[in-house]
Amino acid sequence: MSLEELAFLALAAVALFTAVAALLVRELVHTILWIAVFFVDISAIYFLLEAPFLGVLQLGVYAGAVTVLLLFGVMLTRKRIFSREAVTGIGAVPLALAVVTFIFAITAVGQLPQSDQPVRSYDPALLSQNLFTTNGPWLLLLGLLMMGAVAGAIYLVREGRE
Amino acid sequence: MTALPLVGFVALSSALLAIGLFGILTRRNFILVLIAIEIAMNAAILNFVYFGAFAGGTGGLSGQAIAVVLIGFAATEVAVGLAIVLALNRLKGTINVAQATDLRF
Numbered sequence: 001m002s003l004e005e006l007a008f009l010a011l012a013a014v015a016l017f018t019a020v021a022a023l024l025v026r027e028l029v030h031t032i033l034w035i036a037v038f039f040v041d042i043s044a045i046y047f048l049l050e051a052p053f054l055g056v057l058q059l060g061v062y063a064g065a066v067t068v069l070l071l072f073g074v075m076l077t078r079k080r081i082f083s084r085e086a087v088t089g090i091g092a093v094p095l096a097l098a099v100v101t102f103i104f105a106i107t108a109v110g111q112l113p114q115s116d117q118p119v120r121s122y123d124p125a126l127l128s129q130n131l132f133t134t135n136g137p138w139l140l141l142l143g144l145l146m147m148g149a150v151a152g153a154i155y156l157v158r159e160g161r162e
Numbered sequence: 163m164t165a166l167p168l169v170g171f172v173a174l175s176s177a178l179l180a181i182g183l184f185g186i187l188t189r190r191n192f193i194l195v196l197i198a199i200e201i202a203m204n205a206a207i208l209n210f211v212y213f214g215a216f217a218g219g220t221g222g223l224s225g226q227a228i229a230v231v232l233i234g235f236a237a238t239e240v241a242v243g244l245a246i247v248l249a250l251n252r253l254k255g256t257i258n259v260a261q262a263t264d265l266r267f
Contacts, residue, residue: 004166005166005167005170008166008170008171009170012170012173012174015174015178016174016177016178016181019178019181019182019201020181022197022201023181023184023185023188023189023194023197023198023201028191028193028194031193031194031197032197035197035200035201038201038204039204042204042208045208046211048166049211049212049215050215051211051215051226051229053226053230054211054226054229054230054233057230057233058233061233061234061236061237062200062204062233062236062237065237066200066236066237066240069240069241069244070193070196070197070240070244072244073193073196073244073247073248074193076248076251077193077247077248077251077257090188091187091188093187094183094184094187094188095184097183097184097187098180098181098183098184098187099180101176101179101180101183102176102177102179102180105172105175105176105179105180106172106173106176108172120215120222122222122223122226126223127223127226127227127230130220130223130224130226130227131227131230131231134224134227135224135227135228135231138227138228138231139231141231142231142234142235142238145234145235145238146234146238149238149239149241149242150241152242152245153241153242153244153245154245156242156245156246156248156249157245157248157249
């Protein structure tokens, strides 16, 4: 087993553990700490896949901005931020649905062509060129969406609404 | 670098999608539901990067470009989601999704 495979297995195990822990711990602040570890771990997977630009973006946007935003959400909606969640049961139906989804998604692998090509690395300059030419419309769409989202978020939280 | 098996990557993102779906269905706190959506969204973004990387040619580049755009979409979604959380908290005094029933028949 190569070093990359070992690294991937370790990172995948940490990702699964932190995702489950984030959803099952009872203190919301601990959830956010676990999810921060999850985001950093996904960023390490991007570095493993030779996508350093995405890894840095994941660290900045997810591990940085989204985590802090979620923490603000917790701080603004409760009086004592360390108060615990009421216990909610695991629920047989959602668990069964999740397992069925997993089996459904994983059986698609049998149909995929198996590639033994090594993962190629690209120059970030090529990626930015692609973002402004071939995939330019998507970037434009993202800009428009963000503008709309800012207006919508301000409308939702402004004072004195009926 | 040596070739990594695609099966492992697809298994990881399938499992993360299942965990996210489970969280969306079972958690009652709006912020936890948002976090579960983020887990599922990360699984989807990872898929673009792996399948692009394994496609060969310039597929990897397009996969990474779409992933950049999707990370932006996910961040936008969290911002609007938290605005909804704050509005819900002001209207109802709670962020329990089971009590947000104003649009129900």
